[in-house]
Amino acid sequence: MSENNMKDDAQYKQKLTPEEYRICREKGTERAFTGCFWDTKTDGTYLCKCCGEVLFSSETKYDSGSGWPSFYEPAKSDVVLEETDSTLGMTRTEVMCKQCGSHLGHVFPDGPAPTGLRYCINSASLELKTD
Numbered sequence: 001m002s003e004n005n006m007k008d009d010a011q012y013k014q015k016l017t018p019e020e021y022r023i024c025r026e027k028g029t030e031r032a033f034t035g036c037f038w039d040t041k042t043d044g045t046y047l048c049k050c051c052g053e054v055l056f057s058s059e060t061k062y063d064s065g066s067g068w069p070s071f072y073e074p075a076k077s078d079v080v081l082e083e084t085d086s087t088l089g090m091t092r093t094e095v096m097c098k099q100c101g102s103h104l105g106h107v108f109p110d111g112p113a114p115t116g117l118r119y120c121i122n123s124a125s126l127e128l129k130t131d
């Protein structure tokens, strides 16, 4: 780790709970139906827990039945970074916050119209700002 990354890492450790750190900075996953937003229907904007970037809108949130907050698209196309993830014997597409690199979750091609995508995101990676 570079000196800058070490400084960032120390800040994240201070700012996040151990569970949030494990998910956001170590690419962990919360257990289904345990996060604080999987069943949330409140209007608002979902921000990155780590850097505050606007990532998703409640307008694109839907009930996927997965136990994780699910959205059919990001707030803007360029706020997330998508990369192939071949861990755990599967090929999935990982979704990260483009601004800070925080792990958010994965995107799957089984979502509803209009995109057909399911952004399956950890509650721990998000903060809800209500309208």
Ligand code: FE
Residues within 6 Å of the ligand: 048, 049, 050, 051, 052, 053, 097, 098, 099, 100, 101, 102
């Ligand atoms: Fe971020």
